[in-house]
Amino acid sequence: FYYDNGVDQTVVHKHLNKREKKEMQSEILHLLGLEHRPRPVLMLPSKKKLEVDDGLSSAPRFLIDVYQSLTEEDSGELKLTPDLIEREFNVSDSDVHSMDEADIIMSFVNRGQHLHGIRHHHSFGRFWFDLSEVPAQTTVISAELRLYINLTMVQENMNTTEKADEEETEGKSQNFSITLYEIGLEDSLIYIDSMEIDSHQEGWVAVNVSVPLQKWLVKPEENFGLQLVCRLSTSGKQISAREVGLVGSHGNDKLQPFMVAFFRSSMPSTQKQLGQQLPVPPKELIDDEDFENDEVPKRSSR
Amino acid sequence: IRRQTPNNNKKRSKDNEEFGGWNPYADLDARLSRRSCQKKNLYVSFRDLGWQDWIIAPDGYAASYCNGECSFPLNAHMNASNHAIVQTLVHLMNPYRVPKPCCAPIKLSSISVLYFDDNSNVILKKYRNMVVKSCGCH
Secondary structure, X not given: OEEEOOOXXXXXXXXXXXXXXXXXXXXXXXXXXXXXOOOOOOOOOOOOOOOOOOOOOXXXXXXHHHHHHEEEOOOOOEEEOOHHHHHHHOOOHHHHHHHHHOOEEEEEEOOHHHOOOOOOOOOOOEEOOOXXXXXXXXXXXXXXXXXXXXXXXXXXXXXXXXXXXXXXXXXXOOEEEEEEEEEOHHHOEEEEEXXXXXXXXXXXXXXEOHHHHHHHHHOHHHOOOEEEEEEEOOOOOEEOHHHHOEOOOOOOHHHOOEEEEEEEEOOOHHHHHXXXXXXXXXXXXXXXXXXXXXXXXXXXXX | OOOOOHHHHHHHHHHHHHOOOOOOOOOHHHHHHOOEOEEEOOEEEOXXXXXXXXXXXXXXXXXXXXXXXOOOOHHHOOOOOHHHHHHHHHHHHOOOOXXXXXXXXXXXXXXXXXXXXXXXXXXXXXXXXXXEEEEEEO
């Protein structure tokens, strides 16, 4: 435990023993608004993470770019300088606005390919995200599913496609339409959005999934994920996402589909000002009537 | 310094016990030895806490803290608010009942922390008022 000894030197005050270290950890975890110390399955490479080029899929990479694009303003607030994130992930102005407004930004790794029990043809076009760790007392500002279109994949597919109808595949650019559905009860499909893709298009595209996300946060048991359906614009014939050039769960790590969500912390402002959590007086000091009709939400015990 | 009348002494000693002894205006040398209000370094190290496996960035942050006295004459201190002068004068008149101005942050800034949750999703959280930029007498 280091502190300044009054003559501008930092000195070791004392070495904490195991119990004190545990206490200090839980105090700082609480300051960070965390109930427990996360134990992610994916262990980060030991060397400096921010420069790590491989080993990180698109979901963490997106947020590392956002993290590196945040700068501190004179007012003490954090502001986004969007150049890096715009270049890498082709974000829109509304995205930049959401990033500035958000207190919490989460990127979710797609678990759709591991899901069983959902009988939908394309294993690729299926997305499911684990929302169990979304912090409580937050409201959704916006959310989007991000997909990467790889031009080389489109060309490979066009070359291998049998020339059933020449004019469709001859040099002329093809148009695809991709439609995103929410998978509802009994595998019903609930329309979310659709967009036209040109076969010469490359890069990230985003589909707004704020509505299903808000619903899943309220009813986690109805989170069956999302289903993508791709078609040839001309004939309406259904094709696989691979033929559209969409990178799936077996593609390049950095280009994997992922969801990103922007949340506003909806704690009472004092708690927000005090760094997310107010210290809670020990139970014996709280006489119940004080808290009977208190509108402040139930506080977590410490 | 008020003229010491015997009963005043009695009152003072009673007050003294009541208010824990040290009177910054009686023991002058003690006062001078205390440094005036200023910002001090304190670094919260996520690395020392052994959190490198789940916190992607930063390695820690310079939280700092404020320390030192807000004593008369206040103009010796940087960043004393106008009201701090009033607070000091009232304290001078009634040192055992009215506190001196307090040495506290006058400018705080934010940090953002990037970390993995249990499901290896990634969370970027912004925290306001986490770093002391400057201290002053309030």
